[in-house]
Amino acid sequence: MAHNFKSDVTVDWCPGCGDFGILTSITQALSELNLDPHNVVSVSGIGCSGKTPHYLNIGGIHTLHGRSIPFATGVKLSNPNLKVIVPGGDGDMLGIGAGHFVAEGRRNSGLTIIIFDNEVYGLTKGQAAPTMQLGEKTKGLSRANIFGKVNPIALALASGYSFVARGFSFDMKQLKEIIKTAILHEGSSVIDVLQPCPTYNNINTMDYYRKKVYKLEDDKSWDPVVTGESMDKAIEQFQKAYNKGLEWEERIPTGIFYDNRAIPSFTKRLNEFVPQYFKNPPSDQIVSGVDGFTPVDVVKTFADKTI
């Protein structure tokens, strides 16, 4: 029987929360990819979204608010053979964690970053998240939001992510497929998931989104895959992705905006100068000699320090 990837921990999200759809999409994606549960891990931050790893029956770290990316990067770079899923809140990823978010774009380690985009800080009771529109007044706020909105797609592209997509938590079929493609993508991917929070956000509701979303893949000419063969085409595709990413007011595109397979992942780059990196990564190295002492030859390794 295939692993179903669901743990037996009580899920304590609010009834109607969009998080359920994301969770299901993840477990289904993992099942359909038929991955060995030992080879996938999830690393989250803090927030309603941050609880996700406990609900998945794979190794999971529920880290610190905003720090899932560096923790996850450590996991991935130390054992490049693992698939690392990073579910995170929009506050977590784009507020307190924005610095890491930008940095990971430059690294392209190979993380599957899933942003639970509910426009609010759920777990701390509904404050505006960085994804909330200027002037929006949700029920959790005492006055209209005074901050501008950051667009996750635009920021992900500007940061250099090689795979950028958007899903909607109530369209699990599409979301599951996006997650599958993202997990198979070698570099780091960002999936912005429109996730209604019925408890605090009475504006960006399920209905609100249902009316606005449309699928990029419905346009048969849409081609997000960059192979790197033509530089001009690549630039054009990036620009198209970016411009699509800016769409919001009238209609909201979902699907894969950008899928650049030409940018080498960080693990590939490391492999260029770390001997046997993939075969013998840090996580698996023998550090104790046969006699229980270090096997390192100090004189040879530090020959330049001897006189």
Add this chain to the structure above:
Amino acid sequence: MAHNFKSDVTVDWCPGCGDFGILTSITQALSELNLDPHNVVSVSGIGCSGKTPHYLNIGGIHTLHGRSIPFATGVKLSNPNLKVIVPGGDGDMLGIGAGHFVAEGRRNSGLTIIIFDNEVYGLTKGQAAPTMQLGEKTKGLSRANIFGKVNPIALALASGYSFVARGFSFDMKQLKEIIKTAILHEGSSVIDVLQPCPTYNNINTMDYYRKKVYKLEDDKSWDPVVTGESMDKAIEQFQKAYNKGLEWEERIPTGIFYDNRAIPSFTKRLNEFVPQYFKNPPSDQIVSGVDGFTPVDVVKTFADKTI
């Protein structure tokens, strides 16, 4: 006599450093704007660039690495009548400070952010800054740079900055003009300054840039100013700015990419609900009553808490 804005502190940058040109451009801009030196302050982080406030004869805070933006925002929001200049390193702003950089784009407080873009961490001896290209090997590095590059223009635009420009430290005439416009801009501005670091960066040298830079304003049809009258035009201008911002390999555009005057600054937004905000900002408020005790009427202010 006009204030010349230069302090008498010894400048200890390396000979030939691009920082000198930026410093001069700032002092000239301030002089030409004929600002009262009490009404302009500078707030920097840590790095070679971070030393700038000491060289300016205006109030200055040389804060912590990566934290100039929040410090500066505090200054600006507490006294919205001050002009706040924020000189910072590329590591400072886009590495350790990237989270604040993104957040300030959403705020648009009214800071003039000047990025000293030398592609290296100058003061810590030449490590790669986030602006350095993947695979570049400058003399300060023991192996080629393993990180992707973040494009300051693209990131600034994606973060929501309302004024985005690029200067070149050896073209002080243009840079000075950009700085002047930026200082007069009501929201927050980002000026990415190409700044050769002859000590550690032997690739992006003065000559390297001299050969590549060209001025946006030389194209008479270039119009970065968004007035907000036409939404479509605004979107088009943003996209143009963004696409121009991506240019790098062959030729590097300098000048003003984007100057959106329609987005209200954070101080204007605050003014909507903070009584007399501009007239009587936090910095200037009377907090002691005539008798030396608080003038606050607690019962009235907290009427909802009384029973």
Add this chain to the structure above:
Amino acid sequence: MDLNLTLGGPQGGGIDTSSNMITRAFAAAGYNVFGVREYHSNIKGRHSYNHLRVKEERPRSLKYPVDILIALDPDTIFEHIEDVGEGTKIVYDKQFETSDLASARMIMRDTAKRIKETLQDEKLPLNIKGALQLMQKKGGSPIAVPFNEVVSSAISDGVPTRYFNTLGSAITLAIAGLPSEFGEESIRQVFSAKESVVAENIKVVKAAYEYCNNNKLAGKPIPKLPKKKRFLITGNDGSAIGKLMGGLRFQTYYPITPASDESSILEEHGAISFIENENRSLKDSGIVIVQTEDEISAVTMAQGAAITGARSSTATSGPGFSLMAEGISFAGMDEVPILITLYQRGGPSTGLPTRNGQSDLLFALNTGHGEFPRIVISSGDVEECIYDAMKGLNYAQRYQMPVLHLIDKNLANTSDLVPEIDSKRVKVSQVLATKDSESFRRYNLDTENGISNPGYLGKNIFWMTGDEHDELGHVTEDPDVRDRMMRKRFQKLKTVEDEVPMNDRAVLYGPSDAEITFVTWGSQKGVILDVMEDLKAKKISANLLYIKMFEPFPSEFVSKILKKAKLVIDVESNMLAQAARVIRTNTGINIEKSILKYNGRHITEDELLESAMNIYNNRKEEKLEEVLENGA
């Protein structure tokens, strides 16, 4: 009267409203109510409860077993199995009787396992009936109320469940013997804005009383006491009020439990009303509250504001405070006046994010790299929060250093009825810029007390740097100036010691000579004062050395008291007895007996008394440590 009651239900299910209703009803009748909120790190569904105590005089602690347990869900019955005793009335919806433990999935697994074992040990069924039987064994009397019926009988239309909270509260009031009018009054206060809602709820209150009367549940009517205007506030409110009175005009925060409520309160009251006889121009002043992108930004942005002359502050809790370490070190080095309110919760790391803790004291005293002066103060009740916040802002301004104000989660979420807020208790002096001059020496070394004249951006031209600096504020690495600047900065701590009255640093409550000397800080103050009364009744004299300022530490005062004390018991809500360590560091005195609690719940009078008696009875032993465990 001395009434302890616990009201439990699912998080997000209106428990706070119910408890607010009960509090206001008793307050309307002139009683005093004191309460603490316990809840999970969860938005909807998990168990939360409010523990309230009602008295004629002001209560200052809570006690088990409770007199009434109101269960608004089955989980409450399971969770509070241990909290009932002789005479406890357990009010619950009759429907719960069909629930079993296995289906109570919102109960934490380990808790459920423990409850299961308890029931099994007693050979009781693993369901509500079993739990109620156990409670009965302990002396409790279950009162099954058909919630749906009672509500349906009262309201014309609408979902009955929406009124279950009101019903639970009203039944409690009826059982307590409070006349129905006060219940109705409280409904008017709680739902003030919405008339139709008020009307419907009042119907439910009436139905509740009728039900109780009909079923002989109504208590003996209790007398109405003279009613005075009071403030119904929590520790969070207290700090916000104190800050506003203390001249705060700029506050930053990043959301975090249990700190962010303070900022929300400030935001809601940011348009300040001034007293009549003050300058008309003050009439419309506001305060700027900024939600930042993280706590690093919060602590540095507040400093930027402080440097322009605004009194500024930020509030946070453990994880956020950790992130502020570097910024605090800057404030110490650069002499920036800033108040940081640290709401302590259960640590380490994310820990028990919605539970009590006092485990950040040593960290607060040592946070930030390098050596710099700071002031660390702590509050022990809601009123202290007010005046300490004011003093904290004053200290920051006067001594130009970071001031850390510690409030524990228990206190933050304590609701209390405060009779008066005295705006003349603490002076507030105006922030004044130094006269500007050509070369203004912000860090003038020529000062006896270590305090240099402050400068403010916009008014003075000067420099600041986190590097060691000269008098103008420029970077220096000169070894001699370095030494002098270090000494100047630390000189200010001596000045604090000279200027701040001892009462604001440590207080001895009770007789100067006593058989037991308790030592504590923070929210245990109230419960210890109550236990001292209990001990008195047992003819054991006790006093309390209560510490309010940890840096600079009142070493002499503390030393003097402890040296002559007979039996010293340190009481703290942490595992390492941190205050006792601080005492040892500063006085060399080792406190060998302690009562500690670190399960995140509030300390109750009964458990503290019991442990104190245990220690008292075994006082011959060299070292004793009691760990308290009350609380669901």
Add this chain to the structure above:
Amino acid sequence: MDLNLTLGGPQGGGIDTSSNMITRAFAAAGYNVFGVREYHSNIKGRHSYNHLRVKEERPRSLKYPVDILIALDPDTIFEHIEDVGEGTKIVYDKQFETSDLASARMIMRDTAKRIKETLQDEKLPLNIKGALQLMQKKGGSPIAVPFNEVVSSAISDGVPTRYFNTLGSAITLAIAGLPSEFGEESIRQVFSAKESVVAENIKVVKAAYEYCNNNKLAGKPIPKLPKKKRFLITGNDGSAIGKLMGGLRFQTYYPITPASDESSILEEHGAISFIENENRSLKDSGIVIVQTEDEISAVTMAQGAAITGARSSTATSGPGFSLMAEGISFAGMDEVPILITLYQRGGPSTGLPTRNGQSDLLFALNTGHGEFPRIVISSGDVEECIYDAMKGLNYAQRYQMPVLHLIDKNLANTSDLVPEIDSKRVKVSQVLATKDSESFRRYNLDTENGISNPGYLGKNIFWMTGDEHDELGHVTEDPDVRDRMMRKRFQKLKTVEDEVPMNDRAVLYGPSDAEITFVTWGSQKGVILDVMEDLKAKKISANLLYIKMFEPFPSEFVSKILKKAKLVIDVESNMLAQAARVIRTNTGINIEKSILKYNGRHITEDELLESAMNIYNNRKEEKLEEVLENGA
């Protein structure tokens, strides 16, 4: 031989190369050389200097006045006015004689002011000549060398200034009496790669010797000693070497002085060579070093790696360490094995970023909110850095907690000749994952020593959370499990005490009974040991209580020694005598005499001896504090 020399010049002007040359020349002749680097937070232009000491046996401290001062710029002469004494030879470029103080703009203003006052007090001109006259008064002999002429006479073409460093070094060697061949040998080592450069520089060396011979400057030839292979390494190198030997395979860092050198060294030596008799498959193993976006990322990324089973670490300094507080608390809560090397520099805040300090001890002991166990160790010389880094990795692995390894900047930048690196001194055990099972209990409570079997992602399925958790690693708020987890975590500290030998925690050097007992930690160890010899010569017996592990603290051992000590003198490079505070907290013993230095410079033998004598002579006084001030 005992030769102290200081070589000064502008930052970025090749001082390090010169000093490397001198070191290697003496080493080639079989001597031992020990040195410290002092420099500004500046890339080019400001004053930097290397203070070296050469001896037959291994030197372990430095001493003023120096025997030779080599000034490669005029600033050096001004800056070191105080460091000369009877017999000091001041070698400088004759051209400097026309320089005056006013034009030495790279000297910090306050320093320049002080120099000016010194010269004025002596009624000397405010220029190099004045400074040299003052030096002469102190017993120094200026040696003006026409640098340009000498170099030009030697090299065929090229810019003469490029060889000034070589000239300065060679003249020093000649004055010291070291035969020219060793100077030439050192040139070959330093410029190994570039043959033509070697040839030109050797010409300059020859010219230097010739000049010295012609001008009667050459010293009496010193004997050649038997030469052995040695490691020329700094504290930074030591830590890097130790980590690599200790099994480190993942290191993160964000650039910061003086920590990042360690990571660069690791990066350069990341392709590890293994000893012959080890498994062939090890032959090509590498280590991953990641430059992160900040220190928050550094400390959390290293943990991510640790959780997969790699031995991992990060290295930082004060400001970066402050940013790690939250992450360290997570490591404590979640029992993540991680080694954090904390290079202490002058604080607070940015402080004196390139100068020495020991002001982060209390912060390291208390960093991070909440209560969690940690191990804090410290090294005192270059060799200790090696083995402590290895042990640190072992501790992290065995006890599953954050280990903080403190190294001070002085030590980081101390260069020493280490005769041997013993790969059998410290065992390194393999990281082994627990056998996987259906419900693997990562945080098994069923353990006596507090240590649960570790799990590793990729090999086991388990969970972790910064929240309080159950045995599987899922969030819990159950009060009982909470208490048990807290106790389990702290139990591990008791296990550390049981398992780690006392020698690794505190050491008593010297006689067990002595008139003076010094107490110290970190890089003062060497200089105190030297001062102990000096005191012995004065017939005063002294010993040293040297502390290596601060948490868990070796209270009993320390107590026993201090209780019987006659005169205890605490020596630290900070203002608050932090180690003495830790001792007081843990033992109740108050150390009343201290010698402190916090101007950021290394402590020299002469000043320490003098202060120790002052205290010894006034030992009747209750409290004495000496503040050391040596250093430019």
